[in-house]
């Protein structure tokens with residue numbers, strides 16, 4: 001008779017075999033394809049703030065001058081890191097209800113020719129706006145500065161052409177349009193960015209924030225031995241969301257997100273009682289739609305009511321908590337079904353004109369057909 005196992009019954013989360021280097025490298029390559037880049041892609045074991053901070057601390061040093069484009073709350077976070085690296089920081093802040101233009105960035109660069117680093121957020125999930133990265137990147141490239149892009153809320157939700165645009169440090173996370181976990185993230189590093197980081201005596205070394213450690217111990221070493229045990233659960237989940245995106249196709253995933261935003265905006269405009277926070281359609285992020293509630297309707301209460309019905313709705317952050325609703329139509333929620341359910345629930349609390357469901361369906365069909 002064999003003795004009873006001292007271990008309790010199995011869980012899919014427990015007793016995992018180690019995740020090998022070859023599998024880890026294959027996942028990195030698939031992330032690179034998602035970013036349309038041939039640059040090194042380093043998958044990091046943590047929420048996306050890890051590679052964002054690692055990129056800034058690697059590339060920026062005392063004596064650097066950074067242009068920090070602030071189009072939402074994440075830009076404010078970057079400003080703090082840039083200053084703590086000893087950089088002189090020029091903040092270019094624009095109203096969060098729209099996008100920054102390439103002309104505004106060009107003007108800021110011309111005014112301060114010594115700017116050598118630019119931080120920019122692609123899509124802002126918190127405020128629902130998105131920036132024209134292709135045009136901005138061209139201006140930054142002409143100036144000669146490095147460009148770091150926070151693409152956490154845009155990857156898989158809108159076109160992202162890291163190399164064609166000339167993005168030097170492109171950071172993504174799995175938790176938004178990829179429909180994956182928050183505990184895994186990645187950054188692509190261009191040759192120019194590696195040169196800058198390698199030459200930076202202040203760049204983190206022998207640190208969890210060190211991109212150089214990954215370069216020396218992993219990328220340049222042929223990706224055959226992992227420098228430390230990877231977070232298996234997160235890596236497996238990242239692999240699963242790559243499987244799903246590839247099966248659906250990246251183009252179809254992006255189209256679903258675009259259509260969800262278009263449909264929700266069309267429905268809300270027809271309903272009439274709430275209004276999109278981001279005024280211009282071209283500046284509206286496909287990942288999430290932010291809405292201003294009427295004076296009589298407290299957004300925190302409304303968001304709680306919708307969230308209680310498992311709808312992906314939350315109230316705005318900080319000062320916008322009582323006046324802004326945020327609809328997170330990303331990942332599996334980038335669907336016509338979610339948009340119609342949210343609109344139907346909104347109409348119960350904020351009645352308005354009829355025909356809003358038809359308007360949403362029409363906008364969805366047009367956007368998917370593009």
Ligand SMILES: *Cc1c(COP(=O)(O)O)cnc(C)c1O
Nearest residue numbers: 048074121123124125150152153
């Ligand atoms: C969601 C998001 C992140 C990740 O931050 P969380 O607070 O973990 O959600 C970073 N940057 C942007 C632009 C995001 O939208």
